[in-house]
Amino acid sequence: MNTDALQNLADPAVLFFFLGLFVGFVRSNLEIPAPVAKFLSLYLLLSLGFKGGQAMREAGFTADGVKVLSAAIVLALTIPVLAFVVLRRRVSPYDAAAIAATYGSVSAVTFLAASQFVTDQGTPAGGYLTVALVLMESPAIVMAVVLATWVRTSDPATAASGGVPPSPRSVIGHALTDGANLLLIGSLVVGYISGADGGTAMNPFVDGIFKGLLAFFLLEMGLLVARQLREVRDIGPFLIVFALVTPLVDAALALGIGTALGLSVGDLTLLAVLGASGSYIVVPAVVRFAIPEARPSRYLTMALAVTFPFNIVVGIPLYHAAAERLVG
Amino acid sequence: MNTDALQNLADPAVLFFFLGLFVGFVRSNLEIPAPVAKFLSLYLLLSLGFKGGQAMREAGFTADGVKVLSAAIVLALTIPVLAFVVLRRRVSPYDAAAIAATYGSVSAVTFLAASQFVTDQGTPAGGYLTVALVLMESPAIVMAVVLATWVRTSDPATAASGGVPPSPRSVIGHALTDGANLLLIGSLVVGYISGADGGTAMNPFVDGIFKGLLAFFLLEMGLLVARQLREVRDIGPFLIVFALVTPLVDAALALGIGTALGLSVGDLTLLAVLGASGSYIVVPAVVRFAIPEARPSRYLTMALAVTFPFNIVVGIPLYHAAAERLVG
Amino acid sequence: MNTDALQNLADPAVLFFFLGLFVGFVRSNLEIPAPVAKFLSLYLLLSLGFKGGQAMREAGFTADGVKVLSAAIVLALTIPVLAFVVLRRRVSPYDAAAIAATYGSVSAVTFLAASQFVTDQGTPAGGYLTVALVLMESPAIVMAVVLATWVRTSDPATAASGGVPPSPRSVIGHALTDGANLLLIGSLVVGYISGADGGTAMNPFVDGIFKGLLAFFLLEMGLLVARQLREVRDIGPFLIVFALVTPLVDAALALGIGTALGLSVGDLTLLAVLGASGSYIVVPAVVRFAIPEARPSRYLTMALAVTFPFNIVVGIPLYHAAAERLVG
Amino acid sequence: MRPVKRVELVVPAPEVTALLADLEALGIHDYTAVKGVSGRGSRGQRGDDPFGTFDNTYVLIACEPEEAERVVMLVRPLLSKRGGICLVSDAVWVRH
Amino acid sequence: MRPVKRVELVVPAPEVTALLADLEALGIHDYTAVKGVSGRGSRGQRGDDPFGTFDNTYVLIACEPEEAERVVMLVRPLLSKRGGICLVSDAVWVRH
């Protein structure tokens, strides 16, 4: 694992993440304009989806694909329940539901960094992993919203306050039409339909300059994490520990299931990363609306300022090393 | 035509246009930041001009080039007159002039999509088509402004209202210095002067990532069209029909002239597309100033929400199929 | 030199600079959105640093590298002193200090244009030139701030006005954490650490599309210079002449030192460009804070509206021709 | 020149579409909006968010006093549930 | 501290350069401008336009009452021909 980790740390995209962290810590005036950062995040989703769709078309639906997707669904349903059970005694039930959604769902940027890593290690993963990413995005959110509704109705204070919670219909509408979600799914479909010619034409954009734009985005992520870390004290030691231990537990779960199913090293590593990562794009966009009682200064900060850098720096090479031990 | 059309619909850029339409229809929160969308439109004009200039330099001024440019000028002078005659009894004369300018001028994005299409079909067009695009951009605007001035002076209400219309000098100044127009012409000149070395150096930018950025822009165009379509009812059935029939008539005119001149399939298709497309960048920028009495909710919505998608989805493969029948 | 200069003027990036100037002069409505222009300037710094770091790693620290860096330090310490001595009788001492910092420091964009030029001429420079760029960025600023502090303390008016000048500590903090500076240094380090694999992965981004994005940025620089030139009268004939003669004097100084050290044509040309160029990114960002008494309408306008276009159009081919005479 | 109310709102960006639709239903069609606004309030720091989830939008509405009252009624529950502020001040509208 | 007028304008973005030149000619040099502003008024929805043709710009001018009157005189025909609004309100300017 040592050399893996070192190689990961010498990857330019990861190094630019560190540069962003450093620049943020010394409170430099460096700033990526917000419209550009938004564009970069849309670009990453579009490219990720498109390339996943292309890979799906090339490989077809293999037995491995079916296994990975089954494992992904099991993880997406198990992780939020586990998280909620652990959290509900320690934090408000709304925060517990939101954090459960965060870890049950996935981080596309972490997934991207991990995909590059396994490819660089000579153990690439199948295109169906992108489908797994899409599949795991929403179930945890729906579960969390159901939990929050259940908490809300069984809580006498809510009824008294007279606040009208968002209707289940509008919540599901929000979850399904969330821009990041739709762009990822849509690009997957476009990539699938486009065929080889379309793939060749799009390749310099979605693949050639991909590493560079990912590096630029990780620079911005470093700046953002440095800013968020200043508020990390507010979340308290319990939640910090939770944000560091959960990825390990969830990755172990994924590695266990995936090994039992006989996945390859690359697939297994990415499945672990999907389990271990927490969402900071899609989940906040929906939970903000669906569970307004939950505090983004908790669920968002945990995913962004603690779990994301942990996975980038320690997690990805660790899960890969474990996968190699288990099935390599 | 069937397979052509299917192939066009499987083009990733066109598919992203559909994705944008769909995402807009379900009222997702997906949004391309406005500064990025502006950058993409500048990028497309710059690349289009640069590559046109390069092609001109390589091919020189051929007999075909002279034919295409003559046909382009004839179209640019004929189409606005026809449109104005048809429209003046049905809508206000100012709206009629503005719509005449819209259809007499051209849409660079439609032209780009069509260029890709004819290249993919193995029937590429000459570099002078870009010069034709530039040539067709302004004459219709000047004619429309003249028409509007004539209407204005012969209308007793105007004199009474005391409103001072923009002077012809300032109008022509606006038309000539419009940013989109200047960037396109300037890039054409730069491409022409740059020579082969410059072309090679610029190639990964203006050509390599072109398809990807076009796809991204068409995603935004889809979102925009979906937004505009909500207001399409305001323009009424007559103008909707006009916005669907005009491209067919103008394309037929272009195909007739082009066939008589003996153009190749690629040149003929693009000439038809130039005739059939309506301007939603340069014309509104000038007409907004020059004919303030005209309503953009009419001329812009027609070009953007009706004619543009019609040409992308139906028009381009249709004109190409017709061109193949005629001269293929 | 004649053909050199012509070749430089036919470079697409330089041509787009002229296009921007022209478009700005005719007061077109063409505008590059500010967030995009900021992104482009960050991109150029990142690419410049990364490629410099990669080149350093490949070549190691050669004797030539040591010579270039020594010469760079000598220039960075000499130029501001010379400039201050010449200026202090003609302008306010604060303006004199700020202008001294401007010309003692360097312009990364001019350096980029010159790097492309020497490469196109078949006389590329070493990667350590980028290190020289970094080394020359700050010393002049520190010297200018020291000079300004000395002026301030020896000026009875200041004490009377009761204005508290920025503390030296905060000034040095500003200079060291300036975003442009940190990004350039950081990217250099990332490029150095990344190694060959990282370089290959980043190449399409930092190299492939580089020329195109540089061209786009120079288009924006042309627009900016055209805007600034409208205010150039305010700086008066003495400072205009200063802004045209200083680059020649500083280039001559650099050529002299470099020739004595036996540098190659490419290295010598870029050293001259570093001497001759004035900073309009890093220096204003620090001097604005550190010497608030100085007027940006002087130091910034001189560097941006006079010296920058002079170097791009006349200076670069001139210094290269001189270098060829001297050591070619 | 007519005295009007200036109603200023700072609201979470994702709420703006629904808010404008609600205003429309109240007969208040006209507004001006500035996107990409950051700030701090009772819900902590907001804005400068690369995913746009926690941006604010600033909305300015010039209207008759009685319309302003309707706007205030409408936005009050939104502000308490989803955050944001509403200020009302006086101005003179230059009629043209 | 000095009482001043706050003149607020929302005008079509492409008009701003000419407007500022006209203000300059009136002796009113100082202003603040926010670009990329969207909105809705008598001319329908504006803004969020990828080509920048139908964006608005917000302009704020703090000035003496009599200067405000000159501004109002100047902008009135512009507003009726090209669209936009103008609000005038009171404020205190913190002198430094």
Next chain:
Amino acid sequence: MRPVKRVELVVPAPEVTALLADLEALGIHDYTAVKGVSGRGSRGQRGDDPFGTFDNTYVLIACEPEEAERVVMLVRPLLSKRGGICLVSDAVWVRH
């Protein structure tokens, strides 16, 4: 509904971080900020700067009258040293 002061600042963009920290120290935590603002004042034209050095930021603070006084005290030296303006006006805050 409570009467408050609207304090509006236009300041050099690079000063905003320090300004907000100073306000924080005064107990004034809440604000709204709009970046990328251009303008002209006694220090000449500012904004539209591809390097962000000479941009302005607009800051709006709704607060109690006595807080407004503290803000004014704080910003006065900043404005005279680094530039910018400060306007204070009256508004009613819609409590929720």
